[in-house]
Amino acid sequence: MTSELPEMRASDAERERVAERLRDAVAEGRLDMAEFQERLDLAYQARTYGELVPLVRDLPEMVAPAGAVEDGGWRARIGRPATSKGAFAFWSGFGRRGKWCVARDFTAVVLQGGGDIDLREADFEDREIVIRCFAVMGGIQVVVPPDLHVEVTGFGFMGGFDDRGAGGGTPGSPRVRVTGFALMGGVDVRRKERKAARKQLRK
Structure with a gap:
């Protein structure tokens, strides 16, 4: 600039x-x-x-690796129709994994149950996404890829709201905010490599 x-x-x-x-x-x-x-x-x-x-002024210029796509491939994954706007589990569990599209406002509730929200292969309805997690005597795990911008603002009461997965993303990444609360339960936000990336590393 x-x-x-x-x-x-x-x-x-x-x-x-x-x-x-x-x-x-x-x-x-x-x-x-x-x-x-x-x-x-x-x-x-x-x-x-x-x-x-x-x-x-005091930060280095961003330099993309040779052959990298300018927006990290995010452009094709943003602005798609949502396939899920929420999830609920009572004495049971739910999963949102693989190729799905998360709504701009997504709400997950578990009561004495469990839930998995995996964004590694997901598309996004909008560039700004809010995921509200409410865990009562249960648990929700939110898995995000390393190149996604994630903010965690939830809290726990007699429970935990883990923000280890919070951090910046690559250029073009959606902004995902995970919020809500955990009562005698837990919400865990963590980063994991995509399956394809893990396979490549093993090779």
């Missing part, structure tokens, strides 16, 4: 490019979460180049 015309109006695409650099920086440990959130808010509020440039 150039600062030669600091008063020129910034576009939505330019604000998003800065946001992607900030997400990469927090994922790499260059920024802590407080710095990241502060800069991200300023990026989306910026009106000119001059307001955007200082937010990434």
Whole structure:
């Protein structure tokens, strides 16, 4: 990004490019979460180049690996019709795995049961996704790929809401926020490689 015309109006695409650099920086440990959130808010509020440039001046330029797809392949997976808007389990379990499309607002509830939400092969109805998890005397596991942007804001009461899977994604990645609560139960958000990537590593 150039600062030669600091008063020129910034576009939505330019604000998003800065946001992607900030997400990469927090994922790499260059920024802590407080710095990241502060800069991200300023990026989306910026009106000119001059307001955007200082937010990434101390960060390295993003360099894509040779042969990499510019958006990481995300473009083809965003904007599809949702195939599931929620899940419920009572003394039982549910699973959302494989090739499915998560709604922009997805709600999962378990009562003395269990649930699995796997986003590794999923498509996304929108670029911004909210997954609400409510676990009462039960558990929900949310599995996300390493290149997905994930925020975790849920809490537990006499239970746990694990945020180990939170972190930045690659350029073009959807933003997924996992929220809700666990009462005498647990919600676990963790990152796992896609099956194809694991097979490749084994080879």
